[in-house]
Amino acid sequence: xxxxxxxxxxxxxxxxxxxxxxxxxxxxxxxxxxxxxxxxxxxxxxxxxxxxxxxxxxxxxxxxxxxxxxxxxxxxxxxxxxxxxxxxxxxxxxxxxxxxxxxxxxxxxxxxxxxxxxxxxxxxxxxxxxxxxxxxxxxxxxxxxxxxxxxxxxxxxxxxxxxxxxxxxxxxxxxxxxxxxxxxxxxxxxxxxxxxxxxxxxxxxxxxxxxxxxxxxxxxxxxxxxxxxxxxxxxxxx
Amino acid sequence: xxxxxxxxxxxxxxxxxxxxxxxxxxxxxxxxxxxxxxxxxxxxxxxxxxxxxxxxxxxxxxxxxxxxxxxxxxxxxxxxxxxxxxxxxxxxxxxxxxxxxxxxxxxxxxxxxxxxxxxxxxxxxxxxxxxxxxxxxxxxxxxxxxxxxxxxxxxxxxxxxxxxxxxxxxxxxxxxxxxxxxxxxxxxxxxxxxxxxxxxxxxxxxxxxxxxxxxxxxxxxxxxxxxxxxxxxxxxxx
DNA sequence: CGTGGTGTTGAAGGAAATCAAGCCCGGTGG
DNA sequence: CCACCGGGCTTGATTTCCTTCAACACCACG
Numbered sequence: 004x005x006x007x008x009x010x011x012x013x014x015x016x017x018x019x020x021x022x023x024x025x026x027x028x029x030x031x032x033x034x035x036x037x038x039x040x041x042x043x044x045x046x047x048x049x050x051x052x053x054x055x056x057x058x059x060x061x062x063x064x065x066x067x068x069x070x071x072x073x074x075x076x077x078x079x080x081x082x083x084x085x086x087x088x089x090x091x092x093x094x095x096x097x098x099x100x101x102x103x104x105x106x107x108x109x110x111x112x113x114x115x116x117x118x119x120x121x122x123x124x125x126x127x128x129x130x131x132x133x134x135x136x137x138x139x140x141x142x143x144x145x146x147x148x149x150x151x152x153x154x155x156x157x158x159x160x161x162x163x164x165x166x167x168x169x170x171x172x173x174x175x176x177x178x179x180x181x182x183x184x185x186x187x188x189x190x191x192x193x194x195x196x197x198x199x200x201x202x203x204x205x206x207x208x209x210x211x212x213x214x215x216x217x218x219x220x221x222x223x224x225x226x227x228x229x230x231x232x233x234x235x236x237x238x239x240x241x
Numbered sequence: 242x243x244x245x246x247x248x249x250x251x252x253x254x255x256x257x258x259x260x261x262x263x264x265x266x267x268x269x270x271x272x273x274x275x276x277x278x279x280x281x282x283x284x285x286x287x288x289x290x291x292x293x294x295x296x297x298x299x300x301x302x303x304x305x306x307x308x309x310x311x312x313x314x315x316x317x318x319x320x321x322x323x324x325x326x327x328x329x330x331x332x333x334x335x336x337x338x339x340x341x342x343x344x345x346x347x348x349x350x351x352x353x354x355x356x357x358x359x360x361x362x363x364x365x366x367x368x369x370x371x372x373x374x375x376x377x378x379x380x381x382x383x384x385x386x387x388x389x390x391x392x393x394x395x396x397x398x399x400x401x402x403x404x405x406x407x408x409x410x411x412x413x414x415x416x417x418x419x420x421x422x423x424x425x426x427x428x429x430x431x432x433x434x435x436x437x438x439x440x441x442x443x444x445x446x447x448x449x450x451x452x453x454x455x456x457x458x459x460x461x462x463x464x465x466x467x468x469x470x471x472x473x474x475x476x477x478x479x
Numbered sequence: 480c481g482t483g484g485t486g487t488t489g490a491a492g493g494a495a496a497t498c499a500a501g502c503c504c505g506g507t508g509g
Numbered sequence: 510c511c512a513c514c515g516g517g518c519t520t521g522a523t524t525t526c527c528t529t530c531a532a533c534a535c536c537a538c539g
Contacts, residue, residue: 070382084368119354130322143381144426188382
């Protein structure tokens with residue numbers, strides 16, 4: 004029930020609200036790495052909430068270039084707003100084994116109708132996601148590859164910490180460098196050089212399974228990380 | 242009442258809903274160009290809807306670099322979701338004289354509580370905005386300066402067309418090249434060279450007051466513009 | 480009639496892409 | 510068992526795109 008917990012972190016939910024929310028959760032499912040949860044161009048399948056593991060959103064251009072939008076960690080939602088659209092404009096792929104819950108959109112609508120506070124809270128969590136997108140825009144437009152990389156790593160560490168991912172998994176970002184290149188909008192070769200440099204400086208560490216942070220304070224400093232952008236400064240005001 | 246009209250384009254609103262929405266609109270105000278409607282770091286002032294003119298959102302880094310997130314055209318909303326946050330993480334500045342309406346958030350909340358359909362519609366319009374941000378990420382990450390510029394121009398032409406801006410204004414994007422540089426994430430000099438090239442090719446035209454499109458089909462083609470991303474394919478499904 | 484913001488263009492330097500080659504490692508099949 | 514293969518990682522050399530620096534023209538404005 005990460006979904007209920009996540010919203011509960013924003014607003015103090017009553018027991019009634021918790022119970023009502025829980026009735027929206029349908030089946031839970033576990034899928035292996037490299038599974039497509041949503042397919043660009045297809046009809047939007049449904050609404051989901053990630054409960055365990057890593058995934059990411061990507062968008063393909065006609066000539067094969069791809070851009071990775073963001074990563075999804077436990078507590079993140081898929082398709083709450085986007086489900087309004089006829090077709091998905093992006094693909095969601097799992098990077099590890101992932102457990103997720105299907106949410107019944109109609110039921111959710113009913114629940115919200117009964118509790119505007121819940122609606123506002125949901126709205127809030129969408130706004131938070133938008134904030135992450137905006138920060139990505141800033142990174143792509145203004146930060147150097149090095150700064151962008153550092154910023155991304157700190158952001159993920161932060162989000163994962165709040166998302167209730169088990170400590171062991173949270174320490175390690177399970178990405179290939181090719182994937183990372185398409186997040187940062189740079190070539191795989193340059194991604195590699197940037198990573199190697201950060202490793203030489205001792206702020207990160209690489210292994211076969213991914214990237215681990217060694218010196219988060221320095222990463223924050225070199226990326227000019229703004230504590231405020233994940234908006235820990237409060238949820239909706241009632 | 243562009244606000245009501247805009248939402249009305251997504252969903253068939255009843256007269257009651259229209260009237261209820263209209264009661265949320267407080268004062269209307271007209272401000273000159275270069276006015277700050279929202280200030281990064283300040284408390285979020287309120288919620289607004291743009292009714293006439295051009296503005297943009299920007300975010301400043303500590304060292305002075307700035308990134309422009311997106312442009313705001315008539316019908317666009319400011320601060321509906323973001324007002325939940327304690328502090329604004331960006332600044333909004335007008336580029337022309339702008340007329341906007343203040344929306345009473347509390348009143349809006351009440352109205353939504355009385356009509357979940359309205360809430361969903363508002364939610365939908367937020368999702369649409371997010372879609373524009375995602376496209377900006379794709380452009381920054383994957384497209385060349387030339388492609389990005391072409392894509393931006395077509396996107397704005399399209400949005401402005403749907404936003405009910407007067408034909409005369411809609412034809413002209415009132416930007417300085419320095420501003421455009423901070424949208425595209427490139428230097429002013431390179432922005433200039435990119436523009437000059439497009440002018441030489443005869444697809445756009447510049448004047449003291451801004452940029453005008455001459456050959457939209459070619460711009461679409463060179464930017465691989467995807468008709469679908471502004472999601473004309475339908476609003477919320479009831 | 481200066482003055483500052485904007486636009487324009489050339490020249491030089493730097494960041495990142497591309498091209499190319501070799502490595503490690505896990506999987507697969509002879 | 511090991512040869513082979515493919516995917517990801519690493520590094521050097523070269524090229525391309527974009528930045529930076531610099532100079533000047535233009536024009537709106539005080």
